[in-house]
Amino acid sequence: MTTASFPRTIRRLPGVKRPAGRRRRDGVLLGAGCVVGLFVLLAALGPLLAPHDPNAVDPLNVNSASSSAHLLGTDDTGRDILSRVIVGARASLAAPAVIVAVSTTLGTLLALAAAWFGGWLDRFVTGVLDVVFGFPGLIMAVLVAAVFGAGLVAPIVALSIAYLPLFTRVVRAAAVKERNLPYISALLLLGASTSRIWLRHLLPNLLPLVLVQATIGFGYALIDVAAISFLGLGSRPPDPEWGLMVANGAPSILAGHPQPALFAGLAILVVVVAFNLLGTGLSRRLLGDRT
Amino acid sequence: MTTPAPLLEIDALGLDLAVEGAPRTVVHRADLAIPAGEAVALVGESGSGKSLTARAVLRLLPAGARLRGDMRFAGESVPEMAAERLRGFRAADVAMVFQDPRAHINPARSVGDFLVEGLTTTRGISRTEAVAKVTAILREVGIPDADRRLRQRPHELSGGLLQRVMIAAALAAEPRLLLADEPTTALDVTTQEEVMAIIAEARAARGLAMLFITHDLELAAAVCGRVVVMYAGSTVEELPAAELRAGAAHPYTRALLASRPPVGDRDARLRSIAGRPLSGFEVPAGCAFADRCPRARDRCRHETPLPRTAAGSAAACHYPYTAVEEADSHA
Amino acid sequence: MMTLRFVATRLATLVITVFVSSLAIYGAMFLTPGDPATLLVGGSRSPDPEVLARIHREYHLDDPFIQGYWHWLSSCLQGDFGRSLVFRDSVADLIGARVGSTLALVGYAAVLVLTAGTVIGTMAALRGGRVEAFATALTAGAMAVPTFVMSVLLIWLFAVRLPWFPVYGSGEGFAGTISHLTLPAVALALTWIGYVAQVTRTAVRAELRAEHVETARGRGVPERIVIRRHVLHNASGPVFAVSGVGIAGLIATAAIAEQAFGTGGLGALMIDAAAKQDMAVVQAVSLLFVVVFVVINTTVDLISAALDPRLATREGAV
Numbered sequence: 056m057t058t059a060s061f062p063r064t065i066r067r068l069p070g071v072k073r074p075a076g077r078r079r080r081d082g083v084l085l086g087a088g089c090v091v092g093l094f095v096l097l098a099a100l101g102p103l104l105a106p107h108d109p110n111a112v113d114p115l116n117v118n119s120a121s122s123s124a125h126l127l128g129t130d131d132t133g134r135d136i137l138s139r140v141i142v143g144a145r146a147s148l149a150a151p152a153v154i155v156a157v158s159t160t161l162g163t164l165l166a167l168a169a170a171w172f173g174g175w176l177d178r179f180v181t182g183v184l185d186v187v188f189g190f191p192g193l194i195m196a197v198l199v200a201a202v203f204g205a206g207l208v209a210p211i212v213a214l215s216i217a218y219l220p221l222f223t224r225v226v227r228a229a230a231v232k233e234r235n236l237p238y239i240s241a242l243l244l245l246g247a248s249t250s251r252i253w254l255r256h257l258l259p260n261l262l263p264l265v266l267v268q269a270t271i272g273f274g275y276a277l278i279d280v281a282a283i284s285f286l287g288l289g290s291r292p293p294d295p296e297w298g299l300m301v302a303n304g305a306p307s308i309l310a311g312h313p314q315p316a317l318f319a320g321l322a323i324l325v326v327v328v329a330f331n332l333l334g335t336g337l338s339r340r341l342l343g344d345r346t
Numbered sequence: 347m348t349t350p351a352p353l354l355e356i357d358a359l360g361l362d363l364a365v366e367g368a369p370r371t372v373v374h375r376a377d378l379a380i381p382a383g384e385a386v387a388l389v390g391e392s393g394s395g396k397s398l399t400a401r402a403v404l405r406l407l408p409a410g411a412r413l414r415g416d417m418r419f420a421g422e423s424v425p426e427m428a429a430e431r432l433r434g435f436r437a438a439d440v441a442m443v444f445q446d447p448r449a450h451i452n453p454a455r456s457v458g459d460f461l462v463e464g465l466t467t468t469r470g471i472s473r474t475e476a477v478a479k480v481t482a483i484l485r486e487v488g489i490p491d492a493d494r495r496l497r498q499r500p501h502e503l504s505g506g507l508l509q510r511v512m513i514a515a516a517l518a519a520e521p522r523l524l525l526a527d528e529p530t531t532a533l534d535v536t537t538q539e540e541v542m543a544i545i546a547e548a549r550a551a552r553g554l555a556m557l558f559i560t561h562d563l564e565l566a567a568a569v570c571g572r573v574v575v576m577y578a579g580s581t582v583e584e585l586p587a588a589e590l591r592a593g594a595a596h597p598y599t600r601a602l603l604a605s606r607p608p609v610g611d612r613d614a615r616l617r618s619i620a621g622r623p624l625s626g627f628e629v630p631a632g633c634a635f636a637d638r639c640p641r642a643r644d645r646c647r648h649e650t651p652l653p654r655t656a657a658g659s660a661a662a663c664h665y666p667y668t669a670v671e672e673a674d675s676h677a
Numbered sequence: 678m679m680t681l682r683f684v685a686t687r688l689a690t691l692v693i694t695v696f697v698s699s700l701a702i703y704g705a706m707f708l709t710p711g712d713p714a715t716l717l718v719g720g721s722r723s724p725d726p727e728v729l730a731r732i733h734r735e736y737h738l739d740d741p742f743i744q745g746y747w748h749w750l751s752s753c754l755q756g757d758f759g760r761s762l763v764f765r766d767s768v769a770d771l772i773g774a775r776v777g778s779t780l781a782l783v784g785y786a787a788v789l790v791l792t793a794g795t796v797i798g799t800m801a802a803l804r805g806g807r808v809e810a811f812a813t814a815l816t817a818g819a820m821a822v823p824t825f826v827m828s829v830l831l832i833w834l835f836a837v838r839l840p841w842f843p844v845y846g847s848g849e850g851f852a853g854t855i856s857h858l859t860l861p862a863v864a865l866a867l868t869w870i871g872y873v874a875q876v877t878r879t880a881v882r883a884e885l886r887a888e889h890v891e892t893a894r895g896r897g898v899p900e901r902i903v904i905r906r907h908v909l910h911n912a913s914g915p916v917f918a919v920s921g922v923g924i925a926g927l928i929a930t931a932a933i934a935e936q937a938f939g940t941g942g943l944g945a946l947m948i949d950a951a952a953k954q955d956m957a958v959v960q961a962v963s964l965l966f967v968v969v970f971v972v973i974n975t976t977v978d979l980i981s982a983a984l985d986p987r988l989a990t991r992e993g994a995v
Contacts, residue, residue: 182693185690185694186690186693186694186697186698189690189694189695189698189967189970189971189974190694190698190701190967190970191926191928191929191930191966191967191970192929193929193930193932193933194929194932194947194963194966194967194970197932197947197948197951197959197963198701198702198705198951198959198960198963199705199708200951200952201705201716201950201951201954201955201956201959202705202706202708202709202716202954202956203708203709204954205952274821278823281823281825282823282824282825282930282933285825285933285936285937286825286932286933286936286948287948287952288948288951288952298825301825301826301829302825304829305829305832305937308829308832308833308837309832309836309837309844311837313829313833313837316829316833317829317830317833320822320823320826320829320830323823323826324821324822324823324826327821327823328821331821401895404895406891406894406895409805432897433897433899434897435897436894436895436896436897437896437897437898438897441896442892442895444888444891444892446888449887449888449889450888450889450891450892451889451892452889452892452893452906452907452911453889453911454910454911454914454985455906455907455910463893463896463898463906464896464897464898467898467899467902468896468897468898468899512892515896519896
């Protein structure tokens with residue numbers, strides 16, 4: 056054996072320093088939460104916060120660049136872009152909020168019923184949802200719009216249905232796992248009623264998952280609703296709605312005035328990214344995901 | 347002077363892995379030597395660094411890993427091998443049998459692809475020739491229906507059969523040293539014995555040296571001529587297998603022996619080692635075993651013991667047991 | 678045995694999905710508060726009663742629902758999708774005139790998704806470090822930008838600021854088509870390029886760390902062969918599956934790119950018809966889209982299962 060000196064390097068105890076990655080992720084989660092909060096505030100109080108009437112046209116001041124009066128400039132009819140983006144938050148966020156609320160509520164109930172009762176009900180629910188999954192949401196929305204005419208009803212109805220399979224599948228899988236845990240059998244043996252188990256145990260345990268799914272789903276719903284408005288089948292002019300603003304701003308781009316379309320597009324992008332980061336951050340926090 | 351240079355000599359090996367960008371020492375100091383044709387067991391609990399030591403021999407380490415110390419294979423320094431030489435070394439000199447054959451054999455390719463790949467890609471042997479060669483070796487490890495097995499996918503074979511395939515692949519390379527990393531741990535008991543017998547036969551037929559990684563002290567002593575014990579990233583004792591029961595000098599080795607029932611003695615009480623085993627990166631200053639050691643004194647907590655050689659054995663301990671104390675330790 | 682059952686289950690799901698979708702597509706018409714016939718004359722507010730009566734007869738609107746549905750479906754299956762009173766043409770001809778444009782757009786975008794997505798993802802995983810961080814940020818960005826926003830952004834950047842590409846229309850000849858379709862195809866493909874790149878990166882990284890790759894390296898197999906035979910070969914399953922989903926997704930969202938760039942295809946036709954409440958056209962095009970969408974998804978599932986038999990047995994056992 057040799058007598059080479061023993062290396063006396065790095066003998067620190069583990070867990071002394073928190074990894075930098077962890078702290079950075081907490082910061083991202085907080086930042087995303089703040090952005091989401093800001094836009095929810097704009098949706099609630101938009102008309103009070105907007106510096107101008109979003110629909111006030113000014114023929115003498117069209118396509119103006121950024122100025123102290125119009126921070127983001129004006130569009131092709133002289134309307135203040137900042138005010139339209141702020142006031143547009145409500146129309147842009149409300150429809151996806153309804154879609155996510157409807158499809159998560161319905162999806163959670165379906166998932167719980169399927170997981171709890173199993174058997175033919177489970178197979179039926181899963182089968183129906185597989186079929187719905189085969190029908191792209193956008194095409195469903197166009198079909199419904201053709202029946203009801205343009206407006207937000209069509210995308211809300213169609214996308215609530217189209218999103219159902221996504222939510223239900225995830226929650227069902229978790230609910231099946233939860234239902235098979237020994238504590239549920241124990242509660243049943245103790246004579247706890249089904250409704251009590253659902254309300255006191257199953258739902259609270261599944262709630263974090265539902266919340267994460269809803270947060271991530273919100274971003275996708277927002278994109279889809281805005282896309283339908285962009286296609287001219289959702290919100291009607293002159294409503295300030297971001298998807299519609301992108302569509303209406305498109306002709307100005309060719310004349311070298313991209314601001315109305317780009318700022319509306321940027322608003323969509325920021326909200327979508329914020330919800331996405333919030334969703335993945337929550338999932339890491341609440342569900343311990345390491346993806 | 348008269349002893350020939352060993353086939354493999356690991357000399358004060360240290361290993362740091364990069365964990366989230368920061369280096370973490372997982373092996374502090376490993377020393378061992380394997381003479382040509384001999385079998386040496388490296389025994390330790392999980393996290394002791396024994397598997398990483400075996401992988402270090404092939405320099406089969408994750409990105410960002412740093413080696414210290416030296417390893418010589420037939421006198422040639424392994425850490426200094428250039429990329430091309432390292433490939434040749436892995437292909438022809440040393441072969442490894444891993445613990446979990448199901449994970450270590452590509453599930454998406456056929457068993458035949460796995461077996462011949464080592465030969466066709468590193469030796470320039472044609473596939474037909476390689477198939478003939480592995481068919482013969484498969485027969486030797488107890489798989490007679492090679493034709494069928496070569497066409498099958500790994501998931502169609504049992505764990506025991508798959509481990510024989512892995513051994514066959516290792517033997518096909520005609521290495522001089524076999525690294526066996528807990529080759530039987532993932533198998534059921536009866537299969538374990540068969541696999542160990544196959545390895546023993548193949549070694550005898552080829553004069554093959556072996557580094558046998560295990561957590562099972564009894565098995566180590568049964569299979570190998572020498573036993574090296576590893577704890578928390580350091581080799582703490584090396585001794586001939588025959589002297590294990592009577593001659594163990596390191597308190598950890600003694601504690602390990604005491605925690606296993608002696609064969610045939612049904613009434614003996616099992617004694618567990620107080621405290622919990624440490625991983626290499628958790629080791630405080632001084633002797634890693636000090637906190638669990640009945641003989642620890644102040645010095646043990648400040649000064650890291652270096653291996654001290656005495657009559658064919660070595661122990662890294664300030665206050666080793668002597669043979670006289672044997673009765674005392676079994677009291 | 679298991680595989681046969683798997684194929685049968687998948688095909689049955691396909692048929693049921695198409696059947697239920699067609700029922701929904703036809704039945705949607707009856708959700709209208711007014712006379713469904715008004716949807717077939719193109720939603721004009723004061724339709725001629727005589728025309729309405731003719732529509733009722735032609736589309737069997739006064740017959741029981743199932744009979745009307747069956748009449749519509751069997752006509753569709755024979756290639757007779759009815760007549761559009763808005764466009765004053767047979768629906769089949771309207772579709773025939775546009776199907777080429779949509780196929781070219783989706784095909785172009787599919788090539789972009791398959792090449793750029795897999796190459797970016799593979800490079801990111803193999804190079805690691807900064808290349809990987811950069812590619813990950815880029816693909817995450819590409820996934821977050823909606824197709825229609827990307828469309829106007831591309832028009833502004835590459836047709837207005839830098840006049841490299843024509844803005845609107847579909848162009849003539851092969852070169853003309855390519856130059857007119859490049860921006861729409863990129864806008865359409867970017868989301869899915871990001872998606873495929875991320876899945877590819879994750880799959881390749883997982884395989885790089887796989888134990889069987891360690892085995893191959895430990896045997897001295899040249900790195901080039903390790904990457905090709907073990908890493909890329911094994912990662913190809915999930916990459917193929919997600920690429921298929923991506924291509925199906927391109928079909929579902931082609932309408933947005935067509936509308937944004939005015940390339941005029943089936944999607945644009947469907948949007949136009951929906952805005953004019955021309956139900957016959959919307960029904961025919963959406964049925965076509967759903968069938969193609971479902972057929973692609975099923976094909977991808979079947980091929981994935983054929984490539985990796987463990988998939989079929991796992992699902993078959995459930």
